[in-house]
Amino acid sequence: MTRPAGQAEELCTALERLGYRVHHQPLLELEPIEELGPGQRRIAMQLDLYQHVIFVSANAVRFGMDCFADYWPQIPVGLNWYAVGEATARLLETYGVPAISPGEVMSSEGLLALGPLQSVEGHRVLIVRGEGGRTLLRDALTGRGARVEELACYRRKCPALPPGALSALLEESGIRLILVSSGEAMANLQALLSPQESTKFRHIGLLVPSQRVASRAALEGFDHILVADNASDAAMIRAVQAFTPGSGE
DSSP: OOOOTTSSHHHHHHHHHTTOOOOOOOSOEEEEOSSOOHHHHHHHHTGGGOSEEEEOSHHHHHHHHHHHHTTOSSOOSSOEEEESSHHHHHHHHTTTOOOBOOTTOOSHHHHHTSGGGTSOTTOEEEEEEESSOOOHHHHHHHHTTOEEEEEEEEEEEOOOOOTTHHHHHHHHTTOOEEEOOSHHHHHHHHHTSOHHHHHHTTTSEEEESSHHHHHHHHHTTOOOEEEOSSSSHHHHHHHHHHOOTTOOO
């Protein structure tokens, strides 16, 4: 299990109840951007001027809503709110914000297929996200004529593990399947394994949340890759139950 600290407990518990032996080693660390620059502060202060506000992850909700709270004791009304998936939408509901989500297609592509985001020419759109990452959502909405801005409210980091630590965990614990939570986690998995270690573990099972991450894993030389329907706990559990050691996907 490679999800960030504090975000894997429910899935780990569910898998353990099903009889699996689970190890949690975060491959991604998250931290808030404490001091927003002038441009980012302006965006947060002008929240009420946007027609559409999109959260690309549950982390974007956690950090983004904390950021908005610094400027908005009460969230403005009349905005259209969007969440990349049902878990993100449920988290927004805890802030009193109803959101539209694309259901099973938990991705930028799923968001772009939503009806209210088809005709956005002249509309102001805000994407709440972390630093870096894909630009597909911004580029596509800009192409549709929207005025798109982004609020980057947190950053991702690779955990500072000693050399050889991840390799030792995989070998000593007899890991058969790694649940890779995102493209960034996949990149950090590679960064924390030496080339020799990567070759050694290329036959280990990888469970990834999308075909995009699967393609990246294949390029890195992994040859036993299982693709879940999406990144939700339910989809991950279904995929784990379908996993057969030693058979490629």
